[in-house]
Amino acid sequence: MASTLASTTSATNREAIYLALMSIPAGNVITYGQLATLAGLPGAARLAGTVLCGLPENTELPWHRVINAQGKISLPPDSAAYKKQWQRLQAEGVEIKNGKINLRIYGYNN
C-alpha cells in the first residue's frame, strides 16, 4: 500500500513528493531519486529537487533529510541552507564523514 503512496489520491505529483518526504523518519536520509520513487514517480528525481527548492522557509517538512545519490548535500557549500541542513542532520544523529553521508547506514529503505 505504501509502495505507491499518494498514487491512489488526486494529489498532484508535487504533493506526492510532500507526502513521501513526510514519511521519512528522523535519523534517516533519502536521495532525490528514492524520494521520487517513493512518491510514485520513478525517474523524476529532478522534480524532487525542484519541489524542495520551492519550499517555504517555515515549512515543517524534513527537507534536510534529502541528499543526492553521492551522499552529499546538493547545495552550494557556502549557502546558509547548506549549513542549516548539515546541522539538522547531525542533530538527528546522522554522522557526516568528510562531507559525505553513508547511505548504507542512514539511507531510508535500505
Next chain:
DNA sequence: TTATTGACATAAC
C-alpha cells in the same frame, strides 16, 4: 505553445 532551466539519477563510454 515551445523552449529553457533546475536542490537529480542512471547508463554508457
Next chain:
DNA sequence: TGTTATGCCAATA
C-alpha cells in the same frame, strides 16, 4: 574516475 547523453515533472519566459 570523469564526462556525455537521456529521462522526468514543474515553473517561467
